[in-house]
Amino acid sequence: MIVVLTGGTGGAKFVDGLRHSVPPEQLTFVVNTGDDLKWWGLHVSPDLDSITYGLAGLLSRERGWGVKGDTFYCLQAMGELAEPIWFHVGDRDLAVHLLRSRLLAEGKTLSQATAEICSRLGVQARILPMTDSRVETRVDTPNGDLSFQEYFVQRWYQDPVNSVRFAGVDVAVPAPGVVDSILTARIVIIAPSNPITSIGPILAVPGMRKALQQTSAAVVAVSPIIGNAAVTGPAGILMAAQGLPVSIAGVAQAYHDFLDILIADVRDSAVADQLNQSGFRVHCTNIIMNNANDKARLAQTVLDLVTRSAASRGATDHS
Amino acid sequence: MIVVLTGGTGGAKFVDGLRHSVPPEQLTFVVNTGDDLKWWGLHVSPDLDSITYGLAGLLSRERGWGVKGDTFYCLQAMGELAEPIWFHVGDRDLAVHLLRSRLLAEGKTLSQATAEICSRLGVQARILPMTDSRVETRVDTPNGDLSFQEYFVQRWYQDPVNSVRFAGVDVAVPAPGVVDSILTARIVIIAPSNPITSIGPILAVPGMRKALQQTSAAVVAVSPIIGNAAVTGPAGILMAAQGLPVSIAGVAQAYHDFLDILIADVRDSAVADQLNQSGFRVHCTNIIMNNANDKARLAQTVLDLVTRSAASRGATDHS
Numbered sequence: 073m074i075v076v077l078t079g080g081t082g083g084a085k086f087v088d089g090l091r092h093s094v095p096p097e098q099l100t101f102v103v104n105t106g107d108d109l110k111w112w113g114l115h116v117s118p119d120l121d122s123i124t125y126g127l128a129g130l131l132s133r134e135r136g137w138g139v140k141g142d143t144f145y146c147l148q149a150m151g152e153l154a155e156p157i158w159f160h161v162g163d164r165d166l167a168v169h170l171l172r173s174r175l176l177a178e179g180k181t182l183s184q185a186t187a188e189i190c191s192r193l194g195v196q197a198r199i200l201p202m203t204d205s206r207v208e209t210r211v212d213t214p215n216g217d218l219s220f221q222e223y224f225v226q227r228w229y230q231d232p233v234n235s236v237r238f239a240g241v242d243v244a245v246p247a248p249g250v251v252d253s254i255l256t257a258r259i260v261i262i263a264p265s266n267p268i269t270s271i272g273p274i275l276a277v278p279g280m281r282k283a284l285q286q287t288s289a290a291v292v293a294v295s296p297i298i299g300n301a302a303v304t305g306p307a308g309i310l311m312a313a314q315g316l317p318v319s320i321a322g323v324a325q326a327y328h329d330f331l332d333i334l335i336a337d338v339r340d341s342a343v344a345d346q347l348n349q350s351g352f353r354v355h356c357t358n359i360i361m362n363n364a365n366d367k368a369r370l371a372q373t374v375l376d377l378v379t380r381s382a383a384s385r386g387a388t389d390h391s
Numbered sequence: 392m393i394v395v396l397t398g399g400t401g402g403a404k405f406v407d408g409l410r411h412s413v414p415p416e417q418l419t420f421v422v423n424t425g426d427d428l429k430w431w432g433l434h435v436s437p438d439l440d441s442i443t444y445g446l447a448g449l450l451s452r453e454r455g456w457g458v459k460g461d462t463f464y465c466l467q468a469m470g471e472l473a474e475p476i477w478f479h480v481g482d483r484d485l486a487v488h489l490l491r492s493r494l495l496a497e498g499k500t501l502s503q504a505t506a507e508i509c510s511r512l513g514v515q516a517r518i519l520p521m522t523d524s525r526v527e528t529r530v531d532t533p534n535g536d537l538s539f540q541e542y543f544v545q546r547w548y549q550d551p552v553n554s555v556r557f558a559g560v561d562v563a564v565p566a567p568g569v570v571d572s573i574l575t576a577r578i579v580i581i582a583p584s585n586p587i588t589s590i591g592p593i594l595a596v597p598g599m600r601k602a603l604q605q606t607s608a609a610v611v612a613v614s615p616i617i618g619n620a621a622v623t624g625p626a627g628i629l630m631a632a633q634g635l636p637v638s639i640a641g642v643a644q645a646y647h648d649f650l651d652i653l654i655a656d657v658r659d660s661a662v663a664d665q666l667n668q669s670g671f672r673v674h675c676t677n678i679i680m681n682n683a684n685d686k687a688r689l690a691q692t693v694l695d696l697v698t699r700s701a702a703s704r705g706a707t708d709h710s
Contacts (some may be wrong), residue, residue, distance in 0.1 A: 073653045096406055112490075112493060113489060113492055113493035115497055130446060139468070140465070141462050143462065143482070145461070145462050145464065145481075145482035145483055146465060146482040146486050146489075148482065148483070149458070149483035149485070149486035149487075150483070150486045150489070150490075152486075153487070153490055153508075153511045153512070154511050155486070155489075155490060162464075163462070163464035163465040163468070163482045164464055164465065164467070164468035164483070166465045167465050167467070167468035167469045167471075167474070168468075168472070170431045170433070170465075170469070170474075171431075171433060171469075171472055173432055174431060174432035177432055189472070192472045192473050193472070200638075202698070244482045273604075366461055
């Protein structure tokens with residue numbers, strides 16, 4: 073079994089490669105829900121949706137979110153009704169938000185609603201929200217305490233960031249199946265998602281880091297940072313705000329207490345050598361995913377690396 | 392002031408004529424909400440929407456409901472998610488249901504939500520739901536006790552009908568402004584809507600018939616029946632089920648305790664003569680509304696008739 077901890081954007085790209093390399097019944101995704109929002113009165117889970125659409129083959133590759141070929145007529149009408157439209161929801165995408173909101177209103181948990189949506193869309197891999205509790209990523213800025221979507225989508229991550237917190241996380245518990253899947257996995261992959269606001273909320277759920285420390289699985293992370301900048305999005309800004317170096321060293325530091333292997337870009341070979349000398353294990357490859365080939369190759373590289381690593385560890389054990 | 396009691400389909404056509412003859416600030420609509428339904432978790436008020444869209448110039452004239460030029464991509468996606476799609480909601484139409492549902496979830500009454508939607512759409516006439524309470528039209532058939540939309544839309548009104556009832560009406564009260572507007576009106580018009588399931592629920596709200604009996608306004612109804620059949624829809628079937636003749640005599644009987652003038656079609660002149668001899672006041676004209684001219688002419692006929700009637704009554708008073 074392979075467990076992937078992931079956010080939406082970078083994670084979804086990686087997942088798109090992985091789904092062609094691994095049978096779906098061997099895949100479990102533990103997904104960030106700190107970005108969830110109430111939008112037009114509906115419960116929207118952007119990262120769960122990106123992973124679900126990715127696995128269903130419905131994700132818009134151009135946009136990186138939402139349903140491919142979607143239209144925006146309801147959004148346009150909402151604008152004409154003077155409702156906010158800065159968070160873009162397509163007409164087909166809306167169907168999933170309507171279904172999820174109805175299931176939650178009927179008393180289902182987010183896990184159950186997610187499983188139901190996956191079943192309806194024919195997704196065979198298991199998708200788990202990190203928690204069924206409400207955890208909200210808040211970004212403190214000089215211009216106010218913002219929700220992640222306000223910071224990221226509405227305001228284009230232009231605000232300086234004082235700090236990031238996960239409101240409600242102290243009393244949250246991992247969703248059913250999350251800890252078990254990590255403890256019994258053969259491989260745990262940390263997707264190339266934002267370490268602060270995509271992977272950060274998952275790790276902040278009580279019990280999660282402990283499970284990652286205790287598992288006998290190889291824990292591998294794919295860096296979302298190349299050189300001193302994020303491949304996409306505000307990961308660099310947010311890492312800096314949280315006191316982490318914006319580099320693969322910062323990624324290694326964020327995951328230092330459970331990480332076995334960090335996959336970094338070939339352009340970071342020099343830093344990787346330094347990290348390897350200080351006891352980290354960093355493997356360099358091309359981690360940019362511009363097309364289907366890139367995605368498939370990166371997924372396969374991660375899987376091969378863990379398999380070789382396990383074989384060599386086995387050889388060492390028996391030496 | 393003119394008050395119009397109305398349902399959706401026939402009423403909306405009549406309203407489309409009336410809005411060109413009367414300044415909006417002189418018009419109040421009291422609208423049936425017995426057809427309201429929870430659909431995809433949202434509160435849908437089909438008759439309120441038809442009247443609102445009609446007054447906003449947004450109503451689809453081809454369909455007679457929903458927004459003109461609307462698309463159905465969300466509906467299609469709901470179908471792919473195995474959600475029910477027999478009640479058709481367009482992508483633009485959905486925006487109004489989302490807004491109304493959010494306002495209701497925030498604690499607004501249906502009256503307040505309706506006023507807000509009207510304001511956002513630039514509708515200057517006043518639209519009032521018959522009540523802010525939940526009243527549900529139920530159609531008892533040999534195949535089960537159906538909601539009105541199940542009977543009408545899902546099952547194409549093919550079931551024999553035992554009876555119709557308005558669940559919850561006993562404890563309902565007229566929405567704020569409804570009784571006052573009737574009592575202070577110069578003219579009350581009963582639109583050519585289904586007497587049983589469009590006008591029937593309005594009249595069943597406690598206090599409504601009394602207001603119509605007490606008002607000094609001329610109360611005029613436009614018949615939805617020509618000969619022995621409804622112009623559209625199941626009005627005939629439902630009148631028969633409720634023990635009324637399917638004819639203008641049945642319409643006159645449904646409204647006998649408050650009606651001053653019934654407007655019937657010229658083809659019903661013979662029955663009209665009989666009714667006139669028995670003390671009813673029936674005026675015959677062409678009541679079919681095939682186009683904008685028909686609608687405008689019918690609205691003007693109703694207004695002229697009431698004005699002439701008031702003048703002659705005034706003359707009688709002074710004689």
